[in-house]
Structure formats: C-alpha cells, structure tokens
Amino acid sequence: MHAHASLNHSELSILPRPASIARVEGYFQLTRDTVIVTDQETQAIGTLLANALAPALGFVPRVLTGEQSPLPAISLGIDPQLAQLGQEGYTLTVTAEQVTLRAAHRAGVFYATQTLRQLLPVEIFSSTPVSQTWNIPAVSIEDAPRFSWRGCMLDSARHFIPTQEVLKLIDVLALHKINMLHLHLTDDQGWRIEIKKYPRLTEVGAYRKETVVGHAHKSQEYDGTAHGGFYSQEELREIVAYAAARFITVVPELDLPGHAQAAIAAYPELGVLQAPVEVSTTWGINPYLFNPTEEVFQFLRDVLSEIMDIFPSPFIHIGGDEAIKDQWQASQQVQALIKKLGLKDEDELQSWFLSQLGTFLTQHNRRMLGWDEILEGGLPAGATVMSWRGIEGGIAAAQAQHDVVMTPNTFVYLDYYQSNDPEEPLAIGGYLPLDKVYSFDPIPAELTPEQARHILGAQCNLWCEYVPTTKHLEYMLFPRAIALSEVAWTPKERLEFSDFRGRLAVHEARLASLDVNFRPVEKLDQEQTFPARQRSW
Numbered sequence: 108m109h110a111h112a113s114l115n116h117s118e119l120s121i122l123p124r125p126a127s128i129a130r131v132e133g134y135f136q137l138t139r140d141t142v143i144v145t146d147q148e149t150q151a152i153g154t155l156l157a158n159a160l161a162p163a164l165g166f167v168p169r170v171l172t173g174e175q176s177p178l179p180a181i182s183l184g185i186d187p188q189l190a191q192l193g194q195e196g197y198t199l200t201v202t203a204e205q206v207t208l209r210a211a212h213r214a215g216v217f218y219a220t221q222t223l224r225q226l227l228p229v230e231i232f233s234s235t236p237v238s239q240t241w242n243i244p245a246v247s248i249e250d251a252p253r254f255s256w257r258g259c260m261l262d263s264a265r266h267f268i269p270t271q272e273v274l275k276l277i278d279v280l281a282l283h284k285i286n287m288l289h290l291h292l293t294d295d296q297g298w299r300i301e302i303k304k305y306p307r308l309t310e311v312g313a314y315r316k317e318t319v320v321g322h323a324h325k326s327q328e329y330d331g332t333a334h335g336g337f338y339s340q341e342e343l344r345e346i347v348a349y350a351a352a353r354f355i356t357v358v359p360e361l362d363l364p365g366h367a368q369a370a371i372a373a374y375p376e377l378g379v380l381q382a383p384v385e386v387s388t389t390w391g392i393n394p395y396l397f398n399p400t401e402e403v404f405q406f407l408r409d410v411l412s413e414i415m416d417i418f419p420s421p422f423i424h425i426g427g428d429e430a431i432k433d434q435w436q437a438s439q440q441v442q443a444l445i446k447k448l449g450l451k452d453e454d455e456l457q458s459w460f461l462s463q464l465g466t467f468l469t470q471h472n473r474r475m476l477g478w479d480e481i482l483e484g485g486l487p488a489g490a491t492v493m494s495w496r497g498i499e500g501g502i503a504a505a506q507a508q509h510d511v512v513m514t515p516n517t518f519v520y521l522d523y524y525q526s527n528d529p530e531e532p533l534a535i536g537g538y539l540p541l542d543k544v545y546s547f548d549p550i551p552a553e554l555t556p557e558q559a560r561h562i563l564g565a566q567c568n569l570w571c572e573y574v575p576t577t578k579h580l581e582y583m584l585f586p587r588a589i590a591l592s593e594v595a596w597t598p599k600e601r602l603e604f605s606d607f608r609g610r611l612a613v614h615e616a617r618l619a620s621l622d623v624n625f626r627p628v629e630k631l632d633q634e635q636t637f638p639a640r641q642r643s644w
C-alpha cells in the first residue's frame with residue numbers, strides 16, 4: 108500500500124479530524140449491489156447507516172445480520188482485539204473489495220459509520236437521489252477520542268427549543284462525534300420539563316407573559332407576546348432514546364438554588380419570600396432562591412426522582428450558578444438555620460443545600476454535576492464540576508481530585524459574538540471567533556498528569572437569552588460547535604486551524620444538505636475589515 112504524499116481536502120474532509128488516516132490507491136465502489144453486513148450487536152447501527160445513505164442513493168441498502176455476504180460489502184462488527192482503542196475508538200479500512208468498520212464497542216462502530224459518511228462525496232448528504240454509484244477512497248483509519256466528554260449545552264429555558272429541532276441537532280452533533288447533550292431545563296424565564304407530581308411547574312412556570320426586546324442591559328421595552336412551551340415526559344423519553352441510538356447521553360439540568368423564579372412562580376411556597384411572583388420576562392441574575400426547608404427538599408427529591416426516571420444519564424446537573432444570596436441573608440428563618448447547622452455563611456449553606464441532594468443522587472447511583480460556584484462554601488462530596496467562569500474552578504476541582512468538565516466562557520460560550528461584523532445578530536456580548544474556540548486546550552498547564560486525568564473533557568454552551576429561533580440557534584452553534592468537537596476528539600498534535608478551515612469549507616456542503624444554518628467560513632476573511640466591537644451589546 109502506498110500512502111499519498113499529500114491529502115486531497117475535497118476527498119478527505121473528516122470532522123473531527125481522525126487520529127490517524129492513510130490514503131492508499133484506489134476506491135471501493137458503492138452500488139446497488141453493495142450490502143451492509145453486521146453482527147448482532149451492530150445491526151441497529153447498520154440500519155442507521157443504510158437509512159442515512161438512502162436519500163442520496165435513491166435506494167435503501169440491504170442490511171444482512173450474522174451472515175457472510177457473497178456480494179461486495181460494508182462490514183460492521185465488534186472486534187474485542189481492538190480494546191486498546193477504548194470505548195469509542197474504531198478502525199475503518201476501505202479497499203477496492205470491501206469496507207470494514209471494527210471496534211471493541213458499539214460506540215466505536217457508530218463513530219466509524221460517521222467517518223464513512225464523510226469519506227463519501229459530499230453529495231451523499233443530499234436529501235434527494237443523486238446517483239446509484241459512489242466511490243469511497245481507499246483508506247486506513249485508526250481513530251479514538253482524546254476525551255470521553257465531548258459536550259454541547261442547549262438552553263431550552265430561555266427560549267423553548269421544540270422537540271423536532273432537538274432531534275435534528277442530535278443527528279448533527281452525532282455526525283461530529285459529540286457524545287453529551289446537556290439540556291438546561293429550568294430557569295427564571297421558564298420551566299420546561301413536565302413533572303407529574305407538580306403540574307403547575309409547566310402550567311404556570313412554562314410561560315412568561317412577554318420578553319424584553321433588545322439587550323436587557325439597556326432595554327426597557329417588552330414585546331407584549333407570551334412565550335413558552337415544555338417537553339412532556341413522553342417527548343423527553345423520545346429525545347433520550349433518539350440520542351442513545353446515536354451514542355449521545357442526555358444530561359438534564361435542574362438549576363438550584365438560584366435561577367428558580369419560574370418554579371417559585373408556580374409554587375410560591377418554594378421560595379424564601381413565600382410570596383407570588385411572575386415568571387421572569389427579562390434577562391440577568393434574579394434574586395429568587397429556593398427556601399432551604401424540609402418541604403422544599405421533599406419537592407426537589409420528588410422532582411429529581413421523576414428526572415432520574417426519564418434520564419438514564421449517570422450525571423445529573425443541579426446547577427449551582429449565580430445564586431446571589433440576598434434573600435437568604437434577609438431571612439430570619441434561613442439565618443437561624445445557618446446558626447443551627449454551625450455554618451459560617453450563605454456559601455456554606457449552599458454547599459450544605461446541594462450536599463443534601465448529592466447524597467440523594469448517590470443513593471440512586473447517580474453523580475452530581477454542578478457549575479463551578481459549587482466550589483464556594485466547600486465542594487460537595489463526589490461532585491463533578493463544570494468550570495464556566497474561565498478555567499480556574501476546573502483547576503481547583505481537579506487539584507482537589509474531583510472530576511471536571513471544561514466549559515470556560517473565555518473559549519466555548521457560543522452565545523458570544525462570533526465576529527466583529529456590525530451585521531451580526533444581537534448577542535449577549537463577548538467576542539468568540541472560530542479560531543478562539545479551536546485554540547482551546549481543555550488540559551490547563553497548571554495540572555500534573557495525575558490531576559489532568561480528572562478533566563473528563565470539554566463542552567460548548569449555548570445560552571439562549573438572545574437566541575429566539577431555531578435558525579438563529581444553528582447559526583450560533585455552527586461551525587463553532589464543530590471546532591469544539593475537534594478540540595475534544597482529536598489528538599492535540601493533530602490540531603491545525605488552517606487544516607480545519609480547509610476541511611470545513613468542504614464540509615459546509617454537507618451542513619447545507621442537512622438544512623443546517625451556519626456562518627460561512629469564507630466570512631472569516633472579512634474579519635480584519637471590521638473595527639473591534641466597542642461594547643458588548
């Protein structure tokens with residue numbers, strides 16, 4: 108086999124970039140005669156592949172399970188010999204005679220199919236028939252991810268994201284080997300998850316009467332239009348199953364003890380003030396906190412029970428962010444509790460509050476995950492930290508031997524502006540161009556190799572205060588979420604922005620065929636012509 112000296116972008120534009128790939132001479136020709144052969148374990152993956160290829164082929168390739176095929180085949184199967192490639196690694200070998208996808212585990216075989224789709228000409232993503240004969244370049248690929256957590260957070264709380272759009276995005280994320288979908292389901296502006304025991308959470312909490320127009324930092328104007336929506340438990344089960352079939356774990360977030368205004372609007376007795384309040388109509392940090400009482404803990408345990416019933420995720424996110432403590436400070440009853448527990452202050456009370464729920468989650472074999480504020484007042488035992496205010500929280504947590512997911516606003520907050528173009532749609536602020544996302548290294552230099560093992564991976568977060576439509580959502584996600592996927596998957600020494608950019612330019616045809624709204628990579632060339640943004644809104 109002769110490896111080509113230089114790789115042709117239009118032929119080999121795989122995102123995220125595989126750990127190793129060698130082009131050899133020749134092609135496998137995919138025709139009407141080609142069958143997909145699988146073993147029992149990979150049958151469902153073979154069917155997904157057949158269905159993904161079908162629209163552009165104009166026919167659905169046959170899937171044969173547990174049989175030798177006399178015909179040219181795309182062969183999927185488990186090979187325990189490949190255990191050294193981990194839970195998600197795979198090999199993909201294309202020769203003129205056969206296409207062979209192998210991994211020690213099903214996830215790896217799935218990722219091999221996502222790579223295979225990107226080895227085919229980009230037109231294979233077409234939703235209408237293009238040709239019945241396709242060339243797949245002969246290659247030898249061995250690939251495995253750098254990190255086990257490759258995440259994306261969507262904020263359904265600020266603007267509701269309909270189920271169909273979530274399903275669409277799951278397909279697009281899986282194409283890029285993202286394996287964690289974090290859903291931010293509760294906040295001041297909306298409660299989006301049906302809880303059978305507490306129906307008012309969605310009857311009342313899922314709707315706000317109107318929404319601030321423009322940037323909340325300077326606007327006093329409201330749109331006078333109700334906004335809302337929520338996921339029924341049935342819809343969430345559909346999302347979870349759809350994601351699981353594509354090897355994505357859906358991590359639910361219930362934000363505590365702050366960001367609680369919608370819940371308190373539904374049940375004022377949950378709040379410190381015990382007084383009515385409306386679902387928030389503007390953005391920012393609101394003061395409404397859950398009251399630290401046994402009744403409220405019972406409520407939260409009930410809610411978490413229903414959440415655990417829907418989401419098999421080993422991680423349950425309990426928020427912990429931006430809980431300004433004014434209401435706890437002003438409450439005699441809360442102050443008496445701090446005294447009684449022998450705690451120093453409200454930060455320690457928050458740590459105690461979250462620990463109660465951490466214990467409950469542990470009893471149910473789940474792991475508590477929280478934003479880096481959970482470090483304040485003492486990190487609850489066993490908690491995993493999402494570092495969002497830069498990487499400092501992640502460093503401190505890893506040094507304390509806690510697991511960490513890196514999601515620093517400085518590198519992966521996709522609600523920030525992606526260029527200085529004055530025509531960019533209104534965003535929360537900040538400046539996060541594509542190359543900045545791409546330059547992120549989830550392992551801080553400060554950590555020893557031992558501590559670095561606590562960095563599970565990286566995740567991009569898309570907060571949706573200023574993202575009212577699904578088209579806009581996709582525009583903010585793509586291509587920056589793809590840069591994140593490469594940062595989290597590809598070995599560090601294989602990360603090169605110029606190479607990424609070249610592959611992305613080819614990849615855009617695939618995104619367009621999938622009807623994904625993205626910011627074109629060629630626009631990067633205009634960036635020097637724009638003045639730097641003077642203010643963030």
Ligand code: TNX
Pocket residue numbers: 428429478495520522535570571572
């Ligand atoms: C901070 S990041 C928040 C969110 C906002 C976001 C906007 C985090 C844990 N909390 O509530 O939407 O900033 O960038």
